[in-house]
Amino acid sequence: MTNETLKGLKVAILVEEGFEQVELVEPRKALDEAGADTRIVSPKNGHVRAWNFTEWGDTFPVDVALDQAKPQDFDALLLPGGVLNPDALRAEPKAVAFAKAFFDDGRPVASICHGPWTIIETGAAQDRRMTSWPSLRTDLKNAGADWVDQPVVVDRNLVTSRKPDDIPAFNPEVIKLFSSARGRGGAA
Known part of the structure; x- marks a missing residue:
């Protein structure tokens, strides 16, 4: 039962x-099991390829091209990690602007592993308590965040987590935080 x-x-x-x-x-x-309508948004058209720990992983269809995506059409944002992904996103002005819109509007955001690199670029790490993959500690501190080594951290409209092993702690907190977003976005 869903x-x-x-x-x-x-x-x-x-x-x-x-x-x-x-x-x-x-x-x-x-x-999805909690009833959300999830959409992959990407600067890539058609498909985007995952990294699976130590090698290339599966290919996933892009549901909405970033050029066509409107932040106001969504209630919440998920920023997965991996090293290549957020490093590319933080260098893409449209991706940074898309993510920043969620923080500007107070909508919930969830990020894991290296995902906070994108958050740093939005300016939203300032004065937040956050966690991430350990190598981002200095980057987050330099961006004004209070970095802590915990499986999951919730600070206002942001939930962060360190790594894949923390997903069992991360997912329930994401669902709890995202449930507060009902009716705030998703206009289309």
Whole structure:
């Protein structure tokens, strides 16, 4: 039986080539099972390829091209990690602007592993308590965040997590936070 906690909620999953596969697949599965409508948004057209721990992973269809995506059409944002993915996103002005719109409007955002690199570019890491893959600690501190080494951290409209092993702690907090977004976006 499907949990309908997030029924009608539209979630953008912003990715580029090289996102960590499990960091998209497992949170997306949890969101879908909770009733959310998840959409992969990407600067890539057609398909985007995952990274699967130490080698290239599966290819996933892009539901909405970034050039066509409107942040106001979504209630919440998921930023998977992987090294290649957020490094490319943070260098893409349209991707940064898309993510920034969620913070500007106070809509919920979830990010895991290296995903906070994109958050740093939006300016939204300032004065937040966050976690990430350990190598981002200095980057987050330099961006004004209070970095902590915990499986999952919730600070206002943001939930962050360190790594794939933390997904069992991350997913319930994402669903809890995203459930607060009902009716805030998703106009289309």
